[in-house]
Amino acid sequence: MKKPNYGIDAPGLVRFFFAAGIVAGLACIATIFILPGQQFWAYLVDIILGILSAYFIGMGCLMIYWSSVVKIKNRDLVLDQIPWMGDERVLDVGCGRGLMLIGAAQRLTSGHAIGIDIWSAQDQSSNSPEGAIDNARIEGVVEKIEVRTADMRSLPFADHSFDVIVSHWAVHNLAIEVDRHLSISEMVRVLKPSGRLVLCDIENRDAYAKKLKALGLTDCRTVFRPLTDIVLSAVSFGSFRPTTIYARRPT
Ligand SMILES: C[S@@+](CC[C@H](N)C(=O)[O-])C[C@H]1O[C@@H](n2cnc3c(N)ncnc32)[C@H](O)[C@@H]1O
Incomplete structure (x- = not known):
């Protein structure tokens, strides 16, 4: 049976979060090879890029989850x-x-x-x-x-x-x-x-x-x-x- 499709809110922002997460993740991997190891600042850059990547991808997932699952469950709570x-x-x-x-x-x-x-x-x-x-x-x-x-x-x-x-x-x-x-x-x-x-x-x-x-x-x-x-x-x-x-x- 066909299911209704209530869409994803702010799809441009969702795309931005995933793109930014991928770019930060790739930069994180690249810096492991490019920056000289064993130095505090090299670790710091890596950690920051890793956190940014996880944050952006997490926000993209949260937005999709909210639009496609939570919002639909909340509809009945609100209307009831x-x-x-x-x-x-x-x-x-x-x-x-x-x-x-x-x-x-x-x-x-x-x-x-x-x-x-x-x-x-x-x-x-x-x-x-x-x-x-x-x-x-x-x-x-x-x-x-x-x-x-x-x-x-x-x-x-x-x-x-x-x-x-x-x-x-x-x-x-x-x-x-x-x-x-x-x-x-x-x-x-x-x-x-x-x-x-x-x-x-x-x-x-x-x-x-x-x-x-x-x-x-x-x-x-x-x-x-x-x-x-x-x-x-x-x-x-x-x-x-x-x-x-x-x-x-x-x-
Ligand atoms: C995030 S969507 C939410 C849609 C729907 N209410 C839902 O919860 O799934 C926001 C909606 O507001 C509409 N919207 C934005 N500005 C508007 C305006 N000035 N007048 C009427 N609708 C508008 C958009 O086109 C979009 O459909």
Whole structure:
């Protein structure tokens, strides 16, 4: 049976890590032969190159593992926190190949889920509307979903259109803080009163929570694993700290 393919995030960065790891590894091997042995500095150069090689290759493997295993397991943990009725109108902002969009659609009976994206190949491998639709077909929910091309800074929907809005690892792709805040404001604008917002991302957790509260959302809950957060933050120099924020629009 065909399996869904939810892609690899930031494929360019993954390629960079593997290439840098191989270059550092080869340089490490070469210096063993080139640099005069028995000298402290020659050992030091070798050790540094060896550590760099292991670090880069390790980071590449971590990114692939996270995209292809952890993210998929986490989808159900995240979505199970929502008290689904089955008739919701759902929006996935930056849906990519449909991970959350399809997870939400699996929880719907009469409801409908829409995914929007600009399909950036830099942010996810083989990113396309067809990729999300194919995955939905494989997962048996194609009739419950729809994908559209749209920018998260200007959502093409009327105010108060959705019962549930999810966004998974997408907002950080906006490089400028003003744009990230604009995108969050747009999500809040199109959320119905009593609607729920689930914002998962790898950076900016405090700024997002502050913005959501400033926009009047209530029941804000920030969820992350403290030990995992410390380890991932250390190895990624603070750039990879997966967090989920749950919030609700007051009635
Ligand atoms: C790392 S991928 C995550 C995709 C998907 N949510 C997932 O978890 O598998 C980030 C997604 O955000 C999308 N994206 C980036 N900037 C966007 C923008 N301005 N508007 C809409 N989507 C955007 C990218 O095209 C990409 O599909």
